[in-house]
Amino acid sequence: MPTFTSRRALLLGVPALVIVAGVASAAWMMRPPPSDLDLSLQRATDSGLYVARLAPETEPVSVGPMHSWTLTVEDRDGAPIEDARIMIGGGMPQHGHGLPTAPAVTEALGDGRFLIEGMKFNMPGWWEIDLSIDGPTGADTITFNLVL
Numbered sequence: 535m536p537t538f539t540s541r542r543a544l545l546l547g548v549p550a551l552v553i554v555a556g557v558a559s560a561a562w563m564m565r566p567p568p569s570d571l572d573l574s575l576q577r578a579t580d581s582g583l584y585v586a587r588l589a590p591e592t593e594p595v596s597v598g599p600m601h602s603w604t605l606t607v608e609d610r611d612g613a614p615i616e617d618a619r620i621m622i623g624g625g626m627p628q629h630g631h632g633l634p635t636a637p638a639v640t641e642a643l644g645d646g647r648f649l650i651e652g653m654k655f656n657m658p659g660w661w662e663i664d665l666s667i668d669g670p671t672g673a674d675t676i677t678f679n680l681v682l
């Protein structure tokens with residue numbers, strides 16, 4: 535029966551593919567991050583509208599536990615941004631996957647500080663944290679690098 539055959543091929547083929555991909559990617563995933571990565575956690579956003587500073591709630595940042603960060607946003611003159619729509623994304627560029635959680639700003643703490651909750655890194659290596667900041671002078675983006 536064609537249906538049975540194709541289902542069986544799928545049932546056998548998918549796990550085999552997963553295993554092959556897993557073995558192949560193990561070496562791939564061990565690659566060191568680029569040596570010229572900017573690991574600074576305070577920088578101007580891509581179009582220069584804001585200066586963003588990221589600080590983890592506890593240092594060093596470790597692989598595993600869910601934790602929070604504080605993001606501080608200032609305009610280019612150093613004035614704190616009190617009201618902005620902030621979206622958080624990211625992932626591991628060398629592994630082709632995103633963040634394992636969906637972190638979000640849950641509170642404006644004042645003085646341009648925003649609480650980011652729900653951050654988690656589930657493996658060692660190079661992580662990117664992508665922020666989009668939509669504030670009073672416009673929308674801008676920035677990507678921070680983190681090596682765990």
Ligand SMILES: [Cu+2]
Pocket residue numbers: 626629631657659
């Ligand atoms: Cu990864």
